[in-house]
Amino acid sequence: MNTEKFWGYIGGIIDGEGTVTSPYIRPSGSITIVNADKKLLEKILEFLIKNGVRSYVNKRKSKEKLYYKETFQLKINGWRNLKIIFNNCPILIEEKRNRLEFIIRRGETKEKLKQDRINDFIKIKIDHPEYSLRKIARILNENLSNILYRWGVKELLKKKITID
Helix, strand or coil: CCHHHHHHHHHHHHHHHEEEECCCCCCCCEEEEEECCHHHHHHHHHHHHHCCCCEEEEECCCCCCCCCCCCEEEEEECHHHHHHHHHHCCCCCHHHHHHHHHHHHHHHHHHHHHHHHHHHHHHHHHHCCCCCHHHHHHHCCCCHHHHHHHCCHHHHHHCCCCCC
């Protein structure tokens, strides 16, 4: 199947059977598609993975009633993955489209703020190599654990900044 047509098909599935959720605290957000046809969801999953969208399919928990069908869900988490979906899928329902735009804008804003804070940290560390990590955290009015964990120590180490 043609890639552009398949993106359109996925957009139709999201419009018809998808749910776009945007949490209030974290910028991640998600799209969930629930369907009884596991093969359909696995075909969509395979296409999404080939196109750089991290997602997964699992069995959905349902009530133990005889007349309920077994259902599966395809889950796409994270604003970066949703951005790929947003840029490629023709999602027609305005409310879902607006929610995706909100999640993406929020994720990009938080990423930029995080990068700005890391750059501030690096600038202070380069200008004042004698300062300890705790002193820099106080200058930036940040908790030390925020610098180590939320900002990501790996990013600081990539810039070859020593942490004392």
